[in-house]
Amino acid sequence: MTQDMIAQAAAQLLGADLAGWHPVSGGDLNRVLRLRLISGEEVIAKTGPDPRGEAAMLIAIRDAGVPAPRVLGASAEVLVMEALEKAGGLSSIGWQELGAALRRLHQVPGIAYGWERDFAFGKVAIRNAPLPSWPEFWAERRLLAELSALPSAFARRLERLARDLPQRLPAALTPVLLHGDLWSGNVLAADGRLSGIIDPACYCGHGEVDLAMLSLFGSPGAAFFSGYGRLEPEAEDRRPIYQLWPAIVHLRLFGGGYAGLLDGLLRQAGV
Structure with missing residues (x-):
């Protein structure tokens, strides 16, 4: 059109x-x-x-x-x-509002890991068909979903990590509503306050996925977490595992300039 x-x-x-x-x-x-x-x-x-x-x-x-x-x-x-108001970035109060808003989102329970329909980021399909465990969903629907389109060295490392996910991700967590593509460009502010979040790619899963995406190209900071609340101690170890999916998407959509990001996250994840 x-x-x-x-x-x-x-x-x-x-x-x-x-x-x-x-x-x-x-x-x-x-x-x-x-x-x-x-x-x-x-x-x-x-x-x-x-x-x-x-x-x-x-x-x-x-x-x-x-x-x-x-x-x-x-x-x-x-x-x-x-059309929501948009002017400038978030102030400290705005970041706190975003944290509280995301906490509310992550208090909405889902009935399964996934979503009722697939979605896409451009040419990259977002496969959301439910699977019985969270590690299985993250492996099959995210880390391994684009394997055939990635360089073989990356594919082998992702396969090794996927095999280890049952020991590294919680299997029986309650799935909650995720934004699915939460980065600063999808957060609107006006006069420093939160106007709204846009461009979702929703599904249900682990709330840490949204937090990992939000911190991939920046840091939410203390004000955000004063609104969101404390994370589990293991969240830091899981962060690079959850950041791998947006890194894969960026490599597929925008090219080899993101190979270093993917490599670095795999190293942080120990593979």
């Missing part, structure tokens, strides 16, 4: 007249537009692998009491949602 087709499809979904639109920067994998309606209201329209699936994720996040855009409409081609 062209940008104009996206804008027209979004306006049609809303049954509204379009006054104008402009592209929004920051989306690496999907087209995102900010629309201005004749009424004066502004909304966000975006494409993606499964707009209806993403709509369901945003609704689940909002139902958990976590700030996220309100879904206004979704079709097979486009998702239309509330």
Whole structure:
């Protein structure tokens, strides 16, 4: 779809007249537009692998009491949602708000490890079919899912780690709702306060997965953890294991510049 087709499809979904639109920067994998309606209201329209699936994720996040855009409409081609305020980064209070919001998200129990439908990051499939144990899910649906597309040296190391996961990850934890792609670019702030979290790739699993992603390219800091609460002592050992999945995704999507990241995380994980 062209940008104009996206804008027209979004306006049609809303049954509204379009006054104008402009592209929004920051989306690496999907087209995102900010629309201005004749009424004066502004909304966000975006494409993606499964707009209806993403709509369901945003609704689940909002139902958990976590700030996220309100879904206004979704079709097979486009998702239309509330335009949240965005200006600058989080202050200390904002980081505390994000920690508390993520804790609320991670208090929503799931019935299985996984999600009701698959999703994707661009050409990388996110396979969410449930499996009976968490180590099995993390091995089969995440660490080994892209094995055939990775250099053989990385593939062998990931296979060794996967065999050891029953000894390194909790098998019987209660699955909780995850954002699934929680990095700073998916956290919106206005005047230092938390506006909302966007671009989810939800499934149910171990809450430490979101924390690992959030700390992959930065550090949440003390204010965040004052809102989120203390982690288990073993969380630090599990962090590189959980960071391997986004590293694999980055290597697949953006190329060999991320090989060093993957290698470093495998070393931290002891393989």
